[in-house]
Amino acid sequence: NAGVTQTPKFQVLKTGQSMTLQCAQDMNHNSMYWYRQDPGMGLRLIYYSASEGTTDKGEVPNGYNVSRLNKREFSLRLESAAPSQTSVYFCASSDNNNEQFFGPGTRLTVL
Amino acid sequence: QKEVEQNSGPLSVPEGAIASLNCTYSDRGSQSFFWYRQYSGKSPELIMFIYSNGDKEDGRFTAQLNKASQYVSLLIRDSQPSDSATYLCAVNTGGFKTIFGAGTRLFVKA
Numbered sequence: 001n002a003g004v005t006q007t008p009k010f011q012v013l014k015t016g017q018s019m020t021l022q023c024a025q026d027m028n029h030n031s032m033y034w035y036r037q038d039p040g041m042g043l044r045l046i047y048y049s050a051s052e053g054t055t056d057k058g059e060v061p062n063g064y065n066v067s068r069l070n071k072r073e074f075s076l077r078l079e080s081a082a083p084s085q086t087s088v089y090f091c092a093s094s095d096n097n098n099e100q101f102f103g104p105g106t107r108l109t110v111l
Numbered sequence: 112q113k114e115v116e117q118n119s120g121p122l123s124v125p126e127g128a129i130a131s132l133n134c135t136y137s138d139r140g141s142q143s144f145f146w147y148r149q150y151s152g153k154s155p156e157l158i159m160f161i162y163s164n165g166d167k168e169d170g171r172f173t174a175q176l177n178k179a180s181q182y183v184s185l186l187i188r189d190s191q192p193s194d195s196a197t198y199l200c201a202v203n204t205g206g207f208k209t210i211f212g213a214g215t216r217l218f219v220k221a
Binding site: 031033035040041042043044045048050056058059090098099100101102103104105 | 115119143145153154155156157160199201207208209211212213214
């Protein structure tokens, strides 16, 4: 079992470029999450998907979109990247609202 | 006021000592409480969860919950240098939203 996987591990974008962060889990979890982590601010929820076919906004959804492609995969898209989106992005999954398992993260820099 | 508060540290303890990490939360309706460990440059990993008032022990780790005081703590007994990490307190306030504290950095001196 790979657990939660994320691609890419690192990315540098210019302001205004777009990109999609990919996430997949093989634990048959219903729920999946996207967080960003900035120094001194902890993990902040961007979007979550309680189950296949549903997505909902979290604390900081502006500038992002998500797609729950199937039960395994949950992607995060930045349509027009801004320097304020420079962060480390973590995907996580859980069996409903219980303990969450995190992927290795994507370190994104927007110039 | 932040919803989940932790002292940022660093908390420095000698090897073999007890490390005590504390967390307060603001939502009295919170139901589930978690402690994650995060090594530098790595992702968070779950080490403890607690749902009921009182203590829960797992090896060298003990989680303590006091809902009346809105307080969660994590005790690490016989601290090892390998315990040096940032510890994140997380609180599920209902539904699918879990609020994370900013974390406490722990340094265990050999």
